[in-house]
Amino acid sequence: MFTVCTQTTEQTQSHRPDVMLLGDSSVGKTCVLVRFKDGAFLGGNFIATVGIDFRNKVVDVDNLKVKLQIWDTAGQERFRSVTHAYYRDAQALLLLYDITSKPSFDNIRAWLTEIHEYAQKDVVIMLLGNKSDVAAERVVKKEDGEKLAKEYGVPFMETSAKTGLNVELAFLAIAKELKHRATQQPNDPKFQIHDYIESQKQKSGCCSLV
Numbered sequence: 001m002f003t004v005c006t007q008t009t010e011q012t013q014s015h016r017p018d019v020m021l022l023g024d025s026s027v028g029k030t031c032v033l034v035r036f037k038d039g040a041f042l043g044g045n046f047i048a049t050v051g052i053d054f055r056n057k058v059v060d061v062d063n064l065k066v067k068l069q070i071w072d073t074a075g076q077e078r079f080r081s082v083t084h085a086y087y088r089d090a091q092a093l094l095l096l097y098d099i100t101s102k103p104s105f106d107n108i109r110a111w112l113t114e115i116h117e118y119a120q121k122d123v124v125i126m127l128l129g130n131k132s133d134v135a136a137e138r139v140v141k142k143e144d145g146e147k148l149a150k151e152y153g154v155p156f157m158e159t160s161a162k163t164g165l166n167v168e169l170a171f172l173a174i175a176k177e178l179k180h181r182a183t184q185q186p187n188d189p190k191f192q193i194h195d196y197i198e199s200q201k202q203k204s205g206c207c208s209l210v
């Protein structure tokens with residue numbers, strides 16, 4: 001469960017994921033999580049996730065330590081009924097496609113339909129176009145990702161688990177949103193996740209982030 005804390009252990013497992021990673025098999029969900037958690041890239045042979053796995057990471061949000069529990073789901077169809085069971089408890093969903101795979105992008109609409117069916121109404125959703133380092137094999141234009149995200153009103157970034165591009169920003173934006181929700185007073189203004197992401201992009205230079 002999302003906690004504002006000072007602990008750094010990852011031994012406890014609650015039954016409520018803060019963040020779930022979703023998307024077709026092999027879009028890079030496990031690699032994005034490992035990049036965020038350990039700062040490394042899992043290259044080599046692809047080993048598909050079986051069912052669900054989870055990792056905790058403590059992040060610094062506005063000088064507070066918050067523990068994110070992040071659940072990595074199997075993209076393969078045969079595990080779908082297992083993952084559905086956890087949707088409703090997730091506070092945020094990172095939905096990934098692979099910029100070198102048109103089917104993985106075309107399936108995003110189906111994923112969003114499932115999300116609307118099974119997840120909480122106020123769940124935070126972010127769309128990520130992963131593997132942006134493989135420019136030569138790109139088949140999904142960045143503009144198409146942006147357009148789809150805009151249609152559904154969700155933030156969007158292109159990421160690379162290989163180079164680390166935007167991986168930290170994606171999780172930090174989610175952590176900020178969740179921390180804001182957890183600590184918000186009735187009259188506090190809503191955290192604007194889109195504005196936060198845009199401001200961070202500008203800080204790092206317009207063209208390197210998306």
Ligand SMILES: Nc1nc2c(ncn2[C@@H]2O[C@H](COP(=O)(O)OP(=O)(O)OP(=O)(O)O)[C@@H](O)[C@H]2O)c(=O)[nH]1
Pocket residue numbers: 023024025026027028029030031032042043044045046047048049050073074075076130131132133134159160161162163
């Ligand atoms: N070049 C490149 N390769 C990546 C990137 N992310 C993942 N990969 C590769 O893509 C393959 C699949 O990555 P995974 O992270 O296992 O994919 P997944 O979405 O977790 O797959 P499932 O567990 O089946 O759902 C692996 O061979 C990775 O090395 C990336 O950003 N860039």
